[in-house]
Amino acid sequence: MMDEFPLGAGLCSSFIEFDSLLTWQAAFLFTVVGTTGFLGVFAGQLPGDWGFFVPYLLGSISLVVLAIGSVSPGLLQAAIGGFSIFFPDYQERIASHEAAHFLVAYLLGLPILGYSLDIGKENVNLTDEKLQRLIYSGKLDAKELDRLAVITMAGLAAEGLKYEKVVGQSADLFTLQRFINRTKPQISKEQQQNLTRWAVLLAGSLLKNNKSSHEALMSAMSKKASVLECIEAIESVV
Numbered sequence: 001m002m003d004e005f006p007l008g009a010g011l012c013s014s015f016i017e018f019d020s021l022l023t024w025q026a027a028f029l030f031t032v033v034g035t036t037g038f039l040g041v042f043a044g045q046l047p048g049d050w051g052f053f054v055p056y057l058l059g060s061i062s063l064v065v066l067a068i069g070s071v072s073p074g075l076l077q078a079a080i081g082g083f084s085i086f087f088p089d090y091q092e093r094i095a096s097h098e099a100a101h102f103l104v105a106y107l108l109g110l111p112i113l114g115y116s117l118d119i120g121k122e123n124v125n126l127t128d129e130k131l132q133r134l135i136y137s138g139k140l141d142a143k144e145l146d147r148l149a150v151i152t153m154a155g156l157a158a159e160g161l162k163y164e165k166v167v168g169q170s171a172d173l174f175t176l177q178r179f180i181n182r183t184k185p186q187i188s189k190e191q192q193q194n195l196t197r198w199a200v201l202l203a204g205s206l207l208k209n210n211k212s213s214h215e216a217l218m219s220a221m222s223k224k225a226s227v228l229e230c231i232e233a234i235e236s237v238v
Contacts, residue, residue: 089163091117091222092218093159093162093163093167094117094122095117095218095221095222096158096159096162096214096218097122097155097156097158097159098115098117098122098123098124098155098221099158099214099217099218099221100154100155100157100158100203100207100214101124101151101152101154101155102115102124102217102221102230103154103206103207103210103213103214103217103234104150104151104154104203104206104207105124105126105151105154106231106234107206107210108147108150108151110126110128110131110147110151111126111127111128112124112125112126112127112227112230112231113125113126113127113227114227115221115227115230117221117222117224126151131144131148134182135179135182136182137182138181138182138183138184139182139184140179140182140183140184141183141184142183142187145179145180145183145195146195146199148176148179149176149179149195149196149198149199150199150202150203150206151203152172152175152176152179152199153172153176153196153199153200153203154203154206154207155172156169156172156173156200156203157200157201157203157204157207158203158207158214160200160204161204161207161208173196176196176199177192180192180195210234212237213233213234213235213237216233216234216236216237217230217233217234219233220233
């Protein structure tokens, strides 16, 4: 069986991922801590004992949230899932981001093994035995790095084409850096910056030229279609 590497969040022991949820986790925690902090200052102006006990209780909310995140990340993830409901474009943004990885990988000839749009598990799994060996041996050549860079930057490009602000770029940029670090010979910082810009532009061009396929793929992935059904959705409008 060929090895697999999911596109989601960084390099693990046997696969590679790009995670687009990190910013939303930070937004959730920032909102909780910021809101309770503001209310705590306001409540401190209340008369009598209320001015002592209310800020204390509000402050404890942040501590409880952070404690839950440390002891039981699953519960915190569920809370983040509920938080995302208040952002109408959240699920659509995630679908667009992951569908872009999927579509560009397909267009560039990399086989897709699976994917997930589940909160906290967003990824696209690719499978290529030769490429996987090159990655883990640190012997990626320029040609393969170029291809991986375009796939990596596809999610960022998709967000940039549709939204005023890109929120899923940090993990993708981190993953691209991991690929770059496994390239032989190593490339300079200036070459890395040029590669990143070029990859975003090419990914954006591919997505614009295949807009109907991207939209059809987003719809299929949102319905939890199989990989084969997703590919059929792409090809149905090609």
